[in-house]
Amino acid sequence: MFSFFKPESGVQAAKGKVVALMNQKGGVGKTTMAFNLAHAFAHQGKKVLCIDMDPQANFTSLFGTVATDLHIYHLLINSIKELKALHTGTLLSDVLIHTEEHIDLIPAGQELSGFELTIAGINAPRQLILKKFIEKNDLRSQYDVIVIDGPPTLGLLVVNILCATDGVLYPFVPDRFSEQGLKNIQQVVADIADMEITSVPKNLGYIPNLFDTRRKQANDDLEQIKITLGEGIVHEPFTNKVQFGKSLAQRKSVFHYKTVEYKDLQRQFVTMTETVDKELHS
Numbered sequence: 280m281f282s283f284f285k286p287e288s289g290v291q292a293a294k295g296k297v298v299a300l301m302n303q304k305g306g307v308g309k310t311t312m313a314f315n316l317a318h319a320f321a322h323q324g325k326k327v328l329c330i331d332m333d334p335q336a337n338f339t340s341l342f343g344t345v346a347t348d349l350h351i352y353h354l355l356i357n358s359i360k361e362l363k364a365l366h367t368g369t370l371l372s373d374v375l376i377h378t379e380e381h382i383d384l385i386p387a388g389q390e391l392s393g394f395e396l397t398i399a400g401i402n403a404p405r406q407l408i409l410k411k412f413i414e415k416n417d418l419r420s421q422y423d424v425i426v427i428d429g430p431p432t433l434g435l436l437v438v439n440i441l442c443a444t445d446g447v448l449y450p451f452v453p454d455r456f457s458e459q460g461l462k463n464i465q466q467v468v469a470d471i472a473d474m475e476i477t478s479v480p481k482n483l484g485y486i487p488n489l490f491d492t493r494r495k496q497a498n499d500d501l502e503q504i505k506i507t508l509g510e511g512i513v514h515e516p517f518t519n520k521v522q523f524g525k526s527l528a529q530r531k532s533v534f535h536y537k538t539v540e541y542k543d544l545q546r547q548f549v550t551m552t553e554t555v556d557k558e559l560h561s
């Protein structure tokens with residue numbers, strides 16, 4: 280089990296990819312998708328690091344981790360020289376949690392909600408704190424995939440995620456209110472492109488979630504949204520699945536179950552990993 284995390288000697292360090300699940304809206308499935316996608320990659324033998332960037336820390340709790348005192352906030356603040364007065368001496372090894380499923384986790388906690396205020400006055404580029412943290416700790420050579428769960432906001436936390444990531448998946452609920460939220464976050468991506476401070480993350484596609492097949496208009500709505508979104512992959516929609524509720528209540532991914540009722544969801548997530556891989560390497 281532990282050998283899984285040992286760097287392979289003699290083998291050139293692989294360059295891991297960073298993927299974020301983002302949407303300004305809450306309740307659209309960001310955390311659910313991040314959790315299951317991470318497990319889908321792990322099931323394919325990949326070393327996965329999950330980073331919880333939402334102060335609500337739902338991603339963290341899905342791993343069965345009770346509120347931790349030390350988390351991503353402390354690591355990020357410690358990485359900013361100008362904020363020496365706030366440093367806690369927290370090391371990555373103090374914070375990193377090895378989960379049972381060959382996935383490591385950097386948890387989040389309540390303090391993360393104060394991140395934007397804390398860094399408001401610094402001179403160093405405020406947008407690149409997470410990116411530099413990942414670089415300084417050489418996380419891309421230790422993991423094949425880094426999965427970031429984003430908060431339902433649009434501030435500096437989100438900008439930091441977008442600057443640190445190679446690609447973004449956008450879960451959304453395809454109703455007539457969904458377009459604006461998606462457009463807003465893409466405006467942030469466009470602003471990052473204008474700033475020319477880092478490379479722009481690739482759009483890895485939209486994930487229609489809680490797709491209501493019983494509603495007559497649902498298909499038409501989705502088609503309309505596809506047209507407005509323009510370019511970009513639209514992944515196979517997820518309908519309302521009790522299997523998500525059941526599995527998440529047990530803090531398990533859909534890959535934990537062998538029964539037939541989970542097969543379709545497993546297939547959907549495997550397909551998603553294949554699309555993500557393909558897009559990130561093209």
Ligand SMILES: Nc1ncnc2c1ncn2[C@@H]1O[C@H](COP(=O)(O)OP(=O)(O)O)[C@@H](O)[C@H]1O
Pocket residue numbers: 304305306307308309310311312337431488489517518519520521523524527
């Ligand atoms: N396709 C789905 N079917 C059933 N329940 C879902 C589905 N997607 C998400 N949920 C549930 O909806 C709630 C919100 O999802 P979550 O992933 O936490 O959204 P977000 O991270 O965007 O706020 C969770 O309780 C989750 O279990």
Ligand SMILES: [Mg+2]
Pocket residue numbers: 309310311333337338428429
């Ligand atoms: Mg969430």
